[in-house]
Amino acid sequence: MKWPLYAFLFGAGVVTGVAIFLLDQFNWSFDVSVIQLLNLLVALTLAFLFQYYIKQKTDVRKAEREILSDQISMVIDKVNAARKTFIDCYQAHAIGARQASIIKMDLRNLSNAISLLETLSTKARFKPFTAVPLIKQDYLLYKRILTGDRFPAVPYELEHYLDADKCYQRLIENLMCLNLHVQHAD
């Protein structure tokens, strides 16, 4: 709230001053007193300030929406990266030391991305984010399926694949729901 307001007030002041000067100079007589003119000026200023406040508020919400939406996309990317590594290992019927390390790295990245999403969502004005605790819960389950049991000594079985896929679908579903919630929040 800097130059637009000052410019408006300056412009309004100049117009009023010129109007008063002309009225005085040429003795033009209108049925408009100086007080009425000032009233009009005050009303215009209030209207300007009100619309400016509404615009600012809308801009903040839009920015929040964009930040959250970007972070949700980031989480979706991490989920997909973790799934890709998992499927590669499942199809190879083996989990080598390097793959084990990549899986742990993928999960760690995913955990950090969800953690940041949680922090952002607690600070955002849109409430409540019921999907975030579900996403966190699904992440922990997903990690358990991918690195629990006898990881990495025993290759992934069909059972792991099916459990992981169910969990993946739920994660993506909850992330999409959260995105919709963010996009449509007032």
Added chain:
Amino acid sequence: MPAVMPKHYLKISTEFSRTPGPRNPSEGEFSGELFLDTILEKRFQNAVTDKQPLIVDLDGTEGYATSFLEASFGGLARKHDINLVLSTLQFITTEEPYLEDEIKSYIREARDQ
């Protein structure tokens, strides 16, 4: 690392491994059971004797597998009282904040196994 070093402080990445491994030694290097037997249990007992918390710093590694965490912290809870384990262990995990919740769930569930 905390500003004031606590008496009982265990940093896994420097005192055990930057690459924590699987559940047991037969499955690979730096397993959870190895960590429990060689480091964690002794440090836990020292902390309990001194009636002080044991600060476990989880940062600085390449990530933890569920099997490692379950074997080490869940394993500790199977050998000692769960409430004592929960009240003695404190965690530093800025790199992966959910690890604390995850580990505590393995400790609580240890009684079922």
